[in-house]
Amino acid sequence: MLSTTHAADGERRCDILIRHALVIDGSGAEPVAADVAVHKGRVAAIGKLDDWQAAQEIDASGRVLSPGFIDVHTHDDTNVIRTPEMFPKLSQGVTTVVVGNCGISAAPVTLKGEPPDPMNLLGKREAFHYPSFASYVEAVNAARPAINVAALVGHTALRNNHMDRLDRAATESEIAGMRAQLREALEHGALGLSTGLAYGNAINAPTEEVLALAEPLAEFGGLYATHLRSEFADILDAMEESFRIGKHARVPVVISHLKCAGVENWGRSSEVLHALERAARHQHVGCDCYPYTASSSTLDLKQVTGDYDIQVTWSEPHPEQGGKMLKQIAAEWDVDLHAAAARLMPAGAVYHCMSDDDVNRILSHPATVVGSDGLPNDPLPHPRLWGAFPRVLGYYSREQKLFSLATAVHKMTGLSAQRFGLDLRGFVRVGYHADLVLFDAETVRDAASFTDPMQPAHGIEAVWVNGELAYRGQDKKATAARAGRFLARTVQKTSA
Template sequence: MSETTLLQNGLVVNGTGKAGYRADVLIEGETIAQIGAVDPAAAERIIDCAGLVVAPGFIDVHTHDDAIVLDAPAMRPKISQGITTVIVGNCGISLAPVVTRTPIEPLGLLGTQRFCFARLAEYAAAVDAAQPAINVAALIGHTSLRAAVMPSFEHAATADERARMAQQLRLAMDDGAVGLSSGVFYANAFAADERELIEVAAAAAQAGGVYATHIRTEFDGILEAMEEAARTARHGGLPLILSHHKCAGPANWGRTGETLARMDRLATRQPIGLDVYPYTAGSTVLREDLVDGIIDIIITGSEPHPEMIGKRLSDIAAQWGVSQQEACRRLLPGGACYFQMSEEDMQRVLAHPRSMIGSDGLPHDVHPHPRLWGTFPRVLGHYSRDLGLLRLESAVFKMTGLPAAQFRLGQRGTLAAGHPADVTVFDAQRIRDRATFAEPEQISEGVRHVFVNGALSYEEDAAMPADYPRNGRFLRRVEV
């Protein structure tokens, strides 16, 4: 599928955070063979990268792409952003190890048709068989573990249930999982106590995994929720990653100075990272408790009223002559975008040296949040180039070298001879997101070429036939 390719005269930004430099990059098969001055005679194909940035392929650390990589393996929303690897299984939600036709909330965010993998090894085999355009690494969801072993979810797990969840997680780690995720924000995991979380997490620690968590609340009680997450990771023996860090709700705007300071203090005792998306709206299931009558809410899905998808909840309520809470009840079950963060807070998190970039898009939404299509170009274009919030090299580091180290993806995430040839070439002066809340399914501009395991898998403005090379695979945690 791949050939010898010379990326000539580009600005190499190698994913370490260090300053970029002019050089050629030679790709042979699936590997970066040489960086420096390369004889053009060594290459079958030469791509002139003058005026372009040559970077490692981007790693999307927070996705819910578990099923879509099987159902739509071309993965246009991601590869068109320069993403070459996604981390699935976030927020406590993973396909394995659940076998059911009726997934509990919030597992349905992954769709309902693919809960057929009793072990991660089966899911990994399905990924390799589908051969998506991008690589896939997997967390195992705590809510999924609960669904696999618990008959009801209104209580903390018993000793036997904790042991069975831990055993399931150990099997998944043997199959190559990168760690455990939790989503105790959601109803079917909310009853889990610290003992349950710690004992399950410890099963991932023994294999060198991470603990990524959608904490119990991102509203008023956020500091206490962060402390709980930190205790879980510390006593479980894992590095902690705070998912989509934010201070939600107008009453909490401005508090990221406080939460990031708390995180920095906790980081003196234990390893901590976080991820962030560059928008002031989140997206999840439609919930009445998130409807406050103040923030804007856009409906992304509604089973009983699909005609309302894409509309604001306030407009729907006015049309129906009811309160927003009543309109929400009538729309259930469904999904929504919630404009619950401040721009100042989001930028503060984005600029923090520990933050990584994660899109957190929901690919099964009928009218998805634009972050599904635009996250990475938005960071590089709007926030790095236009606003100067981040140096180019720092922005790339948050997308490449930092997440590769955090999630133990080995030599991916940096450009060096001998490393896997996941490479993104982009125009730093042109790159920008085009996806909007009104029209979210828009391909970004400025991503010129994307290589996945050495195969040229995306080119801007090129006709992309169905048989365009798809060279992704399931990535197992790298032992160190």
């Protein structure tokens, strides 16, 4: 149980003093027993701080204190403004989210009608108010979300702004318009460019379009993150395409939610990781992964199959079918799976399309960081939205012993901050921003399930964002503090 006392005046003073914690600093180093002082939103001291006094002291005996978790793969773009409490993330220890993944972002966006698939994952038309990236940054800071926000710019979003239709390649003039918007975003702190080349509104973009669009990234120290053109049989070709784009743009590559999807692809994770390692000899490459064997996105006819379960999470024309398996709906309607899916669209789905062995192998790889890929606007979201990070700590580290607790924390903090250029984040170090999580290593676990997904995790006892207590685990409630801010990429602009 988290307990606090109030100290008397003294010379070495701070705002918060967390005593007797088992500190896992985010570097991958083993835990160290220490006190941690926080002052003016930063870590002021670490060690045996008997001569320090604070306005608030916390006895963390028997608990782990780590950096706040960084969710590198989210679709919280509009939610950090519309629902700034961000309870699904805060309650699992997340203190920073990276938005703008899979080629879709809230900014810069100008819609001609309803958002095209899969931009509709971010909300309906009224959720998009940000024609420039600068306007999005301003809106995030005005909303004062409970957690920090860093952002990529989506390729599909840029295509939407400049093309009359998305089922073709962009022209030179359209690419020039996209590049100008990307440059404006980079000037205002965007992390880089993301693509979602598997989706119908980006799949007709040839590699050359992305090569040309990515060229400004290096000048600003940006990166290239990609939902591969295929995560199924053609995954190796899709990976090679991403490596080619990274080499051409001279920037790091992050493969989003790396997986071996589809029954015919099960068992190929060693081959896939070998391709990643081979590329890493010549360029900076990495990946993120969510800790589940099921994916979630919009309902896609290309992914409809009878080989594994597909759960429909929402449907615009048939909302009453949300929560049912596609097989059940098809049987009720007396049609085949593809006909049922077509009738349901636009819709969302959870695809139980991966094997445990592949997920274990990818998640444990040294190049992998953790991202939830949660979909906050789904009426019945994949449980990763609420449970991804405690699941890594509880199920994969403590129960399955896939890696040590220090390694688990590293994959969710320090390694993530370094990869995405988040300066003075991701580590418990003097001078760093005090984004911190206190948890019970023996009880921490995810509570969210596929049938009951909106459940806060167990074992997260306290969360601080920029030195402000944002979440109390003993009553599983957020505080009134909303101390998050927009985080601009900190790599300095260089000459092209």
